[in-house]
Amino acid sequence: MGLKEKLHGIKEDFKGKKMAPAFNALHTFLYTPNETTHNGSHIRAVDDLKRTMNTVIMALVPVLIWGIFNAGYQHYAAVDAANGVIREASLFGNFFTWDNFTMGAITVLPLVIVSYAVGLAVEFVFAVIKGHEVEEGYLVTGMLVPLIVPVDIPLWMLAVAVIFGVVIGKEVFGGTGMNILNPALTIRAFLFFAYPTWMSGDKVWVHGAKEAVGTPDAISGETILGSYAQNSSVVYDFTDKFFGFIPGSVGETSTFLILLGGLFLMFTKIASWRIILSAIVGAAAMGLIFNGVVDAGWITESSKFYGLMSTPYWEHLIIGGIAFGIVYMATDPVSGAQTNTGKYWYGFLIGFISIMIRVFNPAYPEGVFLAILLMNVFAPTIDHYVVQANVKKRMKRLKLKTA
Amino acid sequence: MSKDIKIKKGLDIKLVGEAEKTLAEAPKSRTYVIKPSDFHLVTPKMLFKEGASLKAGEPLFFAKKDESIKFVSPVSGTLTEIKRGAKRVITHLVIEADGKDTTVEFPTLDVATANAEAIKARMLESGLWPFIKQRPYDIIASTKTTPDAIFISGHNSAPLAPDYNFSLKGKEAYIQAAITALSKLTSGKIYLGVAKAADSVFANISEVEMHTVSGPHPSGNVGTQINKIAPINKGETVWTIAPENLAIIGELFLTGKFNPERVISVAGSGVKAPKYYRTKIGAEVSTFAYSAGVEGDNVRMISGNVLTGAQVAADGHLGYYHNEFTVIPEGDDYELFGWNKPVFNKISSSRALTFSWLFPNKKYDLDTNTNGEHRAFVVTGNYEEVFPLDIYPLQLLKACMVQDLDAMEALGMYEVAPEDFALTEFVCVSKQPHQAIIRKGLDLMHAEIG
Secondary structure, three states, X not given: OOHHHHHHHHXXXXXXXXXXXXXXXXXXXXXXXXXXXXXXXXXXXXXXXXXXXHHHHXXXXXXXXHHHHHHHHHHHHHHHHHOXXXXXXXXXXHHOOHHHHHHHHHHHHXXXXXXXXXXXXXXXXXXXXXXXOOOOHHHHHHHHHHHOOXXXXXXXXXXXHHHHHHHHHOHHHOOOOOOOXXXXXXXXXXXXXXXXXXHOOOOOOOOOHHHHOOOOOOOOOOOHHHXXXXXXXXXXXXXXXXXXXXXXXXXXXXXXXXXXXXXXXXXXXXXXXXXXXXXXXXXXXXXXXXXXXXXXXXXXXXXXXXXXXXXOHHHHHHOOOHHHHHHHHOXXXXXXXXXXXXXXXXXHHHHHHHHHHHHHOOOOOOOHXXXXXXXXXXXXXXXXXXXXXXXXXXXXXXXXXXX | OOOEEEOOOOOOOOEOOOOEEEEEEOXXXXXXXXXXXXXXXXXXXXXXXXXXXXXXXXEEEEEOOXXXXXXXXXXXXXXXXEEEOHHHOEEEEEEEEOOOOOEOEOOOOOOOOOOHHHHHHHHHHOOOHHHOEEEOOOEEOOOOOOOOEEEEEEOOOOOOOOOHHHHOOOOHHHHHHHHHHHOOOOOOOEEXXXXXXXXXXXXXXXXXXXXXXXXXXXXXXXXXXXXXHOOOOOOOOEEEOOHHHHHHHHHXXXXXXXXXXXXXXXXXXXXXXXXXXXXXXXXXXXXXXXXXXXXXXXXXXXXXXXXXOEEEOOOOEOOOOOOEEEEEEOOOOOEEOOOOOOEOOOOOOOOOOEOHHHOOOOOEOOOOEOXXXXXXXXXXXOOHHHOOOOOOHXXXXXXXXXXXXXXXHHHOHHHOOHHHHHHHHHHOOOXXXXXXXXXXXXXHHHHHOO
């Protein structure tokens, strides 16, 4: 008797019992189920939700690997800098090294494990209580969460945030597909507002920076956005920023890999190109407006907004979390706009508002997660107007006929 | 107004086992079955008891709500059994054929001079009325309303669909007679959508507004054509009639006899020698299935096409409205890592390690596996790619699920039939039963608004 038959036997034993969803969730990871169609369409396309979610995870893996190396690299670079040695980043010289990997792995992998273990546990409990199948939404959320938090976040904090995000952000609305806000961003927002000292400032972005405060080995862990917001000069050049040799949340640093991931997601039709494209346009538009304001001389160097306002519009796209947010989080189909026309507006406003928040909120210059959450709330409104246009057209047709 | 309708959104599902254009006579069926469930929302009132002998074309039962709508026996023989299901609902009427083919005969009708009342009366008494469907609600047409238009699709774009230019060859005169007759029953026009073809059986049909349709499925769905030509507004009614039924209607006018003949395509990857068969409405599917040959035992037999047909057992019968019989393999097996491995042998609307986009002309051997479990709606934008109607499919489905009558009406529920949602159901990542959702929504509207 092979594995397939054995598992089939267990599935039949579980049928109708409380724990069935839990077993099925594990079973369907190994085998796609033996379910067949009934009346209606007798054949079905091959895509299911697991494949959809898996595609997003595949697009996230390079970013995660980069994040692991970069966590180690930033740690050692900061230690060197504290000792007065300035590092020149080189991909194979001092980036893809075993030391960086081990140091990165021991800081980043626990985040991944805690995120998945806690989040999936909540999902399983809810599935068993409510008697529905375990839905795949958390597969992506669980991967996104470790990538959008600072490396040194305490694990208990992450666990609390994940429980909050999954229960309040998703399960109370009815689970995957029913939520209003993106669960990963709900988790991020919870962390930001519950533990603000941990989530902002300049000491959480590089592993070891917090502990070293006040000691002679104190290291700087400031992100580029932080530097700009304080109108101080930035030590990183374009290659550093584009390829991601910079401090920041685990997954957000390498715009290059995010771009590749985004192209892959658009090509596979998993992420909406409408949202990604219009969000980039929106961000560039806001950036250009600010650049224009600076060029016109309305804002001078004495202004506290000068640093970020004078940042060239294209540079806004490669620093901070905006690229990551646009590609992986704005494209969440559940919390985003659902109509094709709506997606253009939704994406554009995310890009536009991201940069606006970034410039006008120097205390926490990361606007993209707030912008996406805000637009999550307004997505149904956008859709409403798009759908109403269709409804009005139908009404008009009726009036023409009767007139 | 342009006479051409070009559809861009849609999906041609190319399957293995297309019917070869040779016509075979199906062996005589021993029994014939009429299933009242084929006539949606009709409650049958029987005219005969078990054991009665019938002529072909003799009314078997009438609709409880409208006694003038009669349903007739396709053959002469004995009504051997009235099968009932839960709550004593009649599920099957089994007629054992006597092989004599004695038929009820009506006087012929000159459709060119006959008036609307005469035509309507003849259609009702001879059992032709159930062939007329109406929208809204996709049910048998009400006898009390005059349709604002009549739509006929002379193009069948469904997977493995029979080619009308082959299956209806020689019936042009009947079709024309039916159209002439029907044109007197509507206050508007008769619209006929046809595909571009050299030997079209519809080439010389007159008294219609002809539109050439092209593009992927669902370009041949009558719902798509209605939406593109003259969408239905609130308060309007249109009739839709399938061309094979026009032939039966016309034949009765011209010869006086009800001839339930169907030239069906027997197709699908489960059929050894797919080809066309001449048979009758309600015949045993085994008569042609095993004549064409069926591969293996674990197959799904479908009366109708793979997108909208009804599952039938090996001892089942051809449905009242079907002109196709399809056999595909059952997919009741597990597939190791089926959710993440690259897939070359199944159709996908995405490119998520699925490679059907590389081979647009490849023919696939699909089975009935759902390829995943039922989920809540998550993915957006993929229905729109295969849904050419000017309607928001996801929003309409959700309105149906929450039974929001106002939203359903506003979003275009009057214009659709379940078959319009067959392709969105096919591509649905969440494996939701779209056609069933729409059917339930239409039934709710019919009950509440009527």
